[in-house]
Amino acid sequence: MNHFFSRSMFLLLTFMAGALILAWTAMAVASPAKDTPEGVVPPGYEGEMEGAVNIQPHFPGITVGILSKEKEGKPHVFYFYPKTGNPAVDKIVYDRVTRDAREFFDEVAKQKRDGASDEELKNWRRYSNYKISRPSPNIINIVFGFGGYQGGRAPWYYKESLYFHLPDGKQLGFNDLFDDPQMALKLMSAWSRKHLEGLLIKQGVAPNKIKSERERFAEGTAPTRENFSTLTLRPDGIDIHFGYYQVRVGENPDTYMPLRELKKAGPKAQIWGHNK
Numbered sequence: 001m002n003h004f005f006s007r008s009m010f011l012l013l014t015f016m017a018g019a020l021i022l023a024w025t026a027m028a029v030a031s032p033a034k035d036t037p038e039g040v041v042p043p044g045y046e047g048e049m050e051g052a053v054n055i056q057p058h059f060p061g062i063t064v065g066i067l068s069k070e071k072e073g074k075p076h077v078f079y080f081y082p083k084t085g086n087p088a089v090d091k092i093v094y095d096r097v098t099r100d101a102r103e104f105f106d107e108v109a110k111q112k113r114d115g116a117s118d119e120e121l122k123n124w125r126r127y128s129n130y131k132i133s134r135p136s137p138n139i140i141n142i143v144f145g146f147g148g149y150q151g152g153r154a155p156w157y158y159k160e161s162l163y164f165h166l167p168d169g170k171q172l173g174f175n176d177l178f179d180d181p182q183m184a185l186k187l188m189s190a191w192s193r194k195h196l197e198g199l200l201i202k203q204g205v206a207p208n209k210i211k212s213e214r215e216r217f218a219e220g221t222a223p224t225r226e227n228f229s230t231l232t233l234r235p236d237g238i239d240i241h242f243g244y245y246q247v248r249v250g251e252n253p254d255t256y257m258p259l260r261e262l263k264k265a266g267p268k269a270q271i272w273g274h275n276k
Helices: 002-030 087-113 181-202 207-216 259-265
Strands: 063-069 076-083 125-133 139-149 156-165 170-172 231-234 237-240 255-258
Touching: 063 087, 076 087, 087 125, 087 139, 087 156, 087 170, 125 231, 139 231, 156 231, 181 207, 181 237, 181 255, 181 259, 237 259, 255 259
Parallel strands: 076 125
Antiparallel strands: 063 076, 125 139, 139 156, 156 170, 231 237, 237 255
């Protein structure tokens, strides 16, 4: 009887040990060792980061997430991303930065297959930070800044906006912002062109030559969703963000547009509440 009991205990302990080994192995696979723990800035990233990305500021109610892989001296990524506490929103945001990282390392692998050396690729990098805007209590607007260097003469940088309805975690698109989205695009286009003409005059372009200079930004300010996809939604208006090469006018071509100037487009109460 004792012999049977001892043998049973031995088999049970062996099974449990095997299960623990499998669990530990699975955890090791699920948590890459090269990832920096969230909230910890790895060595070499303290202080001001390259390009337009600085150490991430904090926003009320937002936890700063960090995703980093590899280190400086090798192709690497370093992303700040917001954690809102809303599971649906946070999954979409995290998927966005992990997709960017995956695409980056896929490109690094392709370059290596095509013969690029480690020395040629060591300065390749991707990074991000973000700003948070709340046009009304139920809406959160995340404006990502993505940057990087993948060869060439200089780093690059662009902005990307995500809009969410917090009560249900639904991601919103441009058509969800206005009753008449096409009218909104027309109003933004006209407002932006007037703003950019003013920048040209500040650059020293004579008023009588502005007409011939409009071709610089004609295509980049056409009333399309692609041209006006990056907005900061504020309680009293919007910030319109342009890429430098989108309009080719000045180092900071962005413009603020008051909500009253968008009245004809019908800013939705779901977004701006009673502020409109």
